Amino acid sequence: MQGPRGDDACCTSVAPVFTVRVRDRGSRARAGTLHLAHGEVATPAFVPLATRGAVKTLEPRDVAGLGYEMVLGNTFHLMLAPGPELIAELGGLHEMMRWPAPIITDSGGFQVFSMGHGGVADEIKGRRGPQASADSSGSILAVEEQGVRFRSYLDGGERFLGPETSMAVQAALSSDIALVLDECTPFHVTRDYTARSMERTHRWLTRCLDWHEREGPAGQRVYGIVQGGIEPDLRAASTQEVAASRCDGIAIGGSLGQDKPQMRAVVDWTTAELERVAPSRPRHLLGIGEIDDLIEGVRRGIDTFDCAMPTRLGRHGMALVPDPGRRWRIDLHKPRFRRDREPIMAACRCPACAQGFSRAYLHYLLRARELTGLRLVTLHNLSFVARVMSDLRAAIERERFDEVAAQLHAGAAPGAATRSTS
Numbered sequence: 568m569q570g571p572r573g574d575d576a577c578c579t580s581v582a583p584v585f586t587v588r589v590r591d592r593g594s595r596a597r598a599g600t601l602h603l604a605h606g607e608v609a610t611p612a613f614v615p616l617a618t619r620g621a622v623k624t625l626e627p628r629d630v631a632g633l634g635y636e637m638v639l640g641n642t643f644h645l646m647l648a649p650g651p652e653l654i655a656e657l658g659g660l661h662e663m664m665r666w667p668a669p670i671i672t673d674s675g676g677f678q679v680f681s682m683g684h685g686g687v688a689d690e691i692k693g694r695r696g697p698q699a700s701a702d703s704s705g706s707i708l709a710v711e712e713q714g715v716r717f718r719s720y721l722d723g724g725e726r727f728l729g730p731e732t733s734m735a736v737q738a739a740l741s742s743d744i745a746l747v748l749d750e751c752t753p754f755h756v757t758r759d760y761t762a763r764s765m766e767r768t769h770r771w772l773t774r775c776l777d778w779h780e781r782e783g784p785a786g787q788r789v790y791g792i793v794q795g796g797i798e799p800d801l802r803a804a805s806t807q808e809v810a811a812s813r814c815d816g817i818a819i820g821g822s823l824g825q826d827k828p829q830m831r832a833v834v835d836w837t838t839a840e841l842e843r844v845a846p847s848r849p850r851h852l853l854g855i856g857e858i859d860d861l862i863e864g865v866r867r868g869i870d871t872f873d874c875a876m877p878t879r880l881g882r883h884g885m886a887l888v889p890d891p892g893r894r895w896r897i898d899l900h901k902p903r904f905r906r907d908r909e910p911i912m913a914a915c916r917c918p919a920c921a922q923g924f925s926r927a928y929l930h931y932l933l934r935a936r937e938l939t940g941l942r943l944v945t946l947h948n949l950s951f952v953a954r955v956m957s958d959l960r961a962a963i964e965r966e967r968f969d970e971v972a973a974q975l976h977a978g979a980a981p982g983a984a985t986r987s988t989s
């Protein structure tokens with residue numbers, strides 16, 4: 568953690584967690600490097616989910632081979648199984664999953680509060696509706712000042728997650744970056760509830776930082792989380808409060824609104840304020856990862872993103888393609904791919920396309936529920952996102968961010984965008 572009050576000039580005695588190399592002149596976009604216990608991460612970067620200690624269908628060498636330098640482990644799932652004691656006994660999360668590079672762990676709050684608020688993940692990303700969240704089989708029993716009591720989706724047993732428990736679990740996991748526990752409020756709650764919840768989140772922030780200062784692993788960095796829903800004044804207040812704390816980095820969480828314009832506005836207010844009060848601390852945007860959102864998040868000064876999108880789409884047979892009109896995706900289950908001998912994407916360098924696997928073969932594998940099909944589409948999707956981020960990083964370095972962002976928005980194939988301007 569940083570020294571008292573955590574202002575940006577105070578960390579001369581310890582190695583900085585983040586250095587900004589280049590700032591874009593026309594926007595808040597910036598290219599930098601995160602310096603973490605298990606290595607460096609070039610930013611802006613996308614962070615694939617290793618929810619239960621594995622990037623679904625892939626091995627660590629696959630993930631590294633696609634160009635990723637950090638993955639995200641999920642405290643909620645890992646604390647339920649195999650449990651922090653066993654993970655610590657097995658040498659920590661890096662050792663257990665054989666991923667030697669940086670890991671960020673979330674606090675577990677998002678999943679717990681998803682059970683209570685119902686479908687919060689969908690709401691936060693602007694997808695309204697009554698569809699059940701993936702974690703809805705558990706249930707929340709009480710949200711109290713001390714923490715949250717909930718019922719495990721695994722065995723129905725009562726469990727507790729408070730600021731100190733979350734930090735203790737993340738300490739056992741030995742992640743490079745731990746996130747503080749926050750209440751993830753959904754879009755539909757009142758302004759009053761959002762304000763009260765935000766204030767409790769700020770109290771939890773102090774408790775997390777206090778616990779970490781006493782007992783946290785050396786070298787583990789802690790990110791605070793800005794809440795405040797869709798209220799500009801609450802977001803500003805939360806940004807100032809979190810920036811004034813000893814946290815090493817700052818994540819943006821909670822409800823980002825009901826559609827993309829609102830989400831971008833919330834990110835915009837927050838990073839504008841961060842630019843003022845914490846210009847050199849790294850920023851993470853929680854749970855956002857559609858292609859246009861990545862481009863626009865980078866423009867607003869976000870350094871890292873995590874999202875289930877590329878891996879989850881892959882498991883549903885949806886492949887990413889440079890087609891903004893179709894939300895950058897095709898559904899390989901569709902009958903029109905039955906005889907399609909082309910790869911997912913022409914000139915794609917991912918392991919699936921480079922080996923020449925046809926859309927027809929993938930269509931068949933997916934319909935037959937062959938695991939290889941899921942793996943190949945996941946490889947393609949994560950490769951696609953890695954190339955988008957690599958293009959954006961290169962564009963910032965070459966002072967061509969606006970130009971490359973416009974090309975990607977217009978459907979340029981990632982990887983080609985920077986090549987065409989060099």
Ligand SMILES: [Zn+2]
Nearest residue numbers: 915917920947
């Ligand atoms: Zn591909």
